[in-house]
Amino acid sequence: MNAMKKKWTPFLFIGPAVLLLIVFSFLPIIVAFSISFTDTNLIGLANWSQINFVGLDNYFELFKDETFMQSMRNTFIYVIIGVPLAVGSSFFIAFFINLVGQKLASTFRVIYYVPSVTNIVAIAVVWGFLYNQEYGLFNYLLSLIDVGRIPWLEDPFVAKLSLILLAVWKSNGVSMLIFLAALQSIPRVYYEAADIDGANRWQKLIRITLPSMSFATFFVTVTTLIGWLQFFEEPFVMTEGGPLNGTNSIALFIYQEGFQYNEFGYGAAASFILFAIIIVATLIQFKFRKSDQTL
Amino acid sequence: MFKVKPFIFVSFLTAIITLSACSSGDSSGEDEAGDNTIQVWTMSEGLDDFVTDFEEESGITVDVQSIPWDSAHDKLLTAVASGKGPDVLQIGTTWVAEFAEADTFMDISEYIDDYENLAPDNFYDSAIGTTEFDGKTIGIPWYVDTRALFYRTDILEEVGYPNGPETWDDMIDASRKLADRGEDQYAIDLPTTDPQFPFILAWEHGWNYDIDKGAESFDSENFKEAIELHHLFYEEGLSQMGEGKEFFQAFSDGSKPMFFSGPWDIGTIKDRAPEIEGKWNVKVMPTAENNKSMMGGAHLSVFANSEKVDQSLEFINWMADPETQVKWYETKSELPANKEAWQDPVLANDGLVSTFGEQLESTQPLPLIPEYERLGNEILNVLEEINRGGADIDQSLEEFQVEASKILSK
Numbered sequence: 202m203n204a205m206k207k208k209w210t211p212f213l214f215i216g217p218a219v220l221l222l223i224v225f226s227f228l229p230i231i232v233a234f235s236i237s238f239t240d241t242n243l244i245g246l247a248n249w250s251q252i253n254f255v256g257l258d259n260y261f262e263l264f265k266d267e268t269f270m271q272s273m274r275n276t277f278i279y280v281i282i283g284v285p286l287a288v289g290s291s292f293f294i295a296f297f298i299n300l301v302g303q304k305l306a307s308t309f310r311v312i313y314y315v316p317s318v319t320n321i322v323a324i325a326v327v328w329g330f331l332y333n334q335e336y337g338l339f340n341y342l343l344s345l346i347d348v349g350r351i352p353w354l355e356d357p358f359v360a361k362l363s364l365i366l367l368a369v370w371k372s373n374g375v376s377m378l379i380f381l382a383a384l385q386s387i388p389r390v391y392y393e394a395a396d397i398d399g400a401n402r403w404q405k406l407i408r409i410t411l412p413s414m415s416f417a418t419f420f421v422t423v424t425t426l427i428g429w430l431q432f433f434e435e436p437f438v439m440t441e442g443g444p445l446n447g448t449n450s451i452a453l454f455i456y457q458e459g460f461q462y463n464e465f466g467y468g469a470a471a472s473f474i475l476f477a478i479i480i481v482a483t484l485i486q487f488k489f490r491k492s493d494q495t496l
Numbered sequence: 497m498f499k500v501k502p503f504i505f506v507s508f509l510t511a512i513i514t515l516s517a518c519s520s521g522d523s524s525g526e527d528e529a530g531d532n533t534i535q536v537w538t539m540s541e542g543l544d545d546f547v548t549d550f551e552e553e554s555g556i557t558v559d560v561q562s563i564p565w566d567s568a569h570d571k572l573l574t575a576v577a578s579g580k581g582p583d584v585l586q587i588g589t590t591w592v593a594e595f596a597e598a599d600t601f602m603d604i605s606e607y608i609d610d611y612e613n614l615a616p617d618n619f620y621d622s623a624i625g626t627t628e629f630d631g632k633t634i635g636i637p638w639y640v641d642t643r644a645l646f647y648r649t650d651i652l653e654e655v656g657y658p659n660g661p662e663t664w665d666d667m668i669d670a671s672r673k674l675a676d677r678g679e680d681q682y683a684i685d686l687p688t689t690d691p692q693f694p695f696i697l698a699w700e701h702g703w704n705y706d707i708d709k710g711a712e713s714f715d716s717e718n719f720k721e722a723i724e725l726h727h728l729f730y731e732e733g734l735s736q737m738g739e740g741k742e743f744f745q746a747f748s749d750g751s752k753p754m755f756f757s758g759p760w761d762i763g764t765i766k767d768r769a770p771e772i773e774g775k776w777n778v779k780v781m782p783t784a785e786n787n788k789s790m791m792g793g794a795h796l797s798v799f800a801n802s803e804k805v806d807q808s809l810e811f812i813n814w815m816a817d818p819e820t821q822v823k824w825y826e827t828k829s830e831l832p833a834n835k836e837a838w839q840d841p842v843l844a845n846d847g848l849v850s851t852f853g854e855q856l857e858s859t860q861p862l863p864l865i866p867e868y869e870r871l872g873n874e875i876l877n878v879l880e881e882i883n884r885g886g887a888d889i890d891q892s893l894e895e896f897q898v899e900a901s902k903i904l905s906k
Binding site for chain 2: 243248443446
């Protein structure tokens with residue numbers, strides 16, 4: 202009886218969480234996966250007998266769809282530029298906040314964290330004004346140093362960079378807090394020992410701080426990468442994927458197909474391609490980390 | 497003590513499950529809300545207070561739920577998917593085909609004769625056009641909406657068109673003169689995100705969408721003319737590519753003295769640019785071969801699964817009454833679909849609104865096909881490629897036809 206109880210107690214504890222996970226995460230994923238092999242649309246939704254199995258057609262179709270390929274390329278650019286920028290900038294913010302005194306540090310912590318808790322729609326309104334080509338603040342400031350009007354949101358490539366800038370600014374807060382916590386948990390004795398050995402600041406940063414933070418960096422990189430692969434809110438509220446599809450991301454494409462045009466099967470197929478990309482990207486990172494540890 | 501802990505968790509778990517079951521039960525609990533209550537979903541704010549008169553007259557309680565237009569599509573999708581919806585729902589004319597195909601609405605044709613205000617003759621023909629799908633009557637027009645030209649009388653007078661341009665040739669001539677006024681001066685703001693506008697332009701050039709021909713309809717000289725006309729405005733800098741200045745500011749300072757829009761902007765100009773009072777006016781669309789504008793607006797429909805058909809129709813009948821329609825116009829400035837309502841001095845004596853009334857005589861409904869929204873957006877993409885991306889018109893149109901036939905064949 203007692204052994205039995207011991208065996209079952211842990212399941213009881215994790216039970217509620219697992220149950221919720223199954224109902225709200227795994228089940229929808231399985232449903233979406235099966236939908237991706239069908240031609241489900243609005244009519245099919247109302248009347249299930251209208252749904253046809255189409256095999257891999259949706260997936261073939263996707264790779265022929267210029268809009269989807271364009272959004273893949275865009276997402277790729279977002280990730281390549283955005284992830285290093287977001288991880289790097291939040292690290293430096295955390296590093297400098299850690300250097301200054303207590304009072305200043307808490308002030309700046311709030312300043313950098315506020316964008317993360319601000320509603321994206323409010324952000325979009327304000328940044329929309331900042332980016333405005335005619336009377337935006339950015340172009341006004343640039344005009345003071347004789348730089349011509351920059352088409353922040355009007356040129357397909359510049360618009361991508363503008364959205365990256367906005368997203369980096371918005372996402373810094375959370376990563377910064379994680380970095381800050383990691384920085385503060387590095388035992389002081391390491392630095393004291395280094396001081397005795399006569400190490401300078403740079404050496405301490407490279408030899409002590411960075412290696413001690415490898416796990417935090419890994420965690421932040423993985424979550425940031427996943428976040429950027431699912432880049433959605435910024436193009437959705439700022440540009441709706443325009444101009445000329447220049448800012449469309451995979452996630453936004455899925456939304457458009459699924460909820461604007463009611464092509465649920467097609468949208469689900471696209472979401473599984475995104476799912477596969479995320480899994481692969483994350484596995485690669487784990488691989489790197491493993492080889493890192495064996496060194 | 498040992499035995500208590502697992503027990504607590506089990507009961508906690510049960511509580512969670514029961515609670516979640518309850519809450520999902522609540523949202524579908526509208527059926528239990530008494531026999532004399534009907535549920536209405538609307539995208540028009542303010543209907544809640546508006547229906548009190550009806551509630552007093554009929555003794556039917558109307559439970560109004562306002563949904564913003566932006567999330568209405570999603571909400572309707574959920575209703576269709578779950579089969580649980582309101583009794584009466586508002587539907588935008590461009591969504592009719594899409595949702596009617598999924599059997600969202602009840603066919604009310606057999607009831608029409610039982611109510612005084614529901615006869616099709618009472619309404620504009622092009623409004624009735626979108627209430628009939630596949631031989632069924634899926635709704636009754638509530639309000640209508642069309643597009644006309646807003647222009648600055650003082651600025652257009654300077655270039656020789658004090659009453660606004662009559663034809664598209666006049667429009668081009670006036671626009672060139674207006675754009676010549678200097679840098680950052682434009683003639684007109686064309687609606688770049690409105691999928692209806694390219695259709696309007698094409699109709700005016702004698703084109704029409706033929707459901708039987710499908711994508712081949714777009715293989716037409718007239719359609720191409722419309723696209724070329726649209727391109728001309730961007731090529732010559734008569735319209736601004738990109739968002740630019742806040743629009744009503746630009747209208748007020750004269751840098752964009754014309755735009756096409758619907759009746760709601762009468763109120764917007766009065767609110768946002770009171771300083772130009774008396775210096776602007778509304779005119780019917782410029783003529784090419786004709787001056788057709790689109791017939792938009794919204795209908796009221798009975799949801800397919802509703803059990804309160806009589807009460808729902810009584811409500812719709814009340815909403816369609818000319819008197820109610822005028823009152824609704826006074827409340828929300830949405831144009832009556834009932835023709836008799838237009839005789840009322842409130843509408844007839846208002847110069848701006850009666851121009852929209854005049855435009856309504858020359859309107860056409862948008863193609864009643866489920867793929868309409870997708871097609872319209874595709875045309876907008878093509879226009880963006882031509883105007884912004886510098887693509888060749890002929891080639892883009894050929895590609896568009898391929899795309900269109902793909903969309904239509906799905």
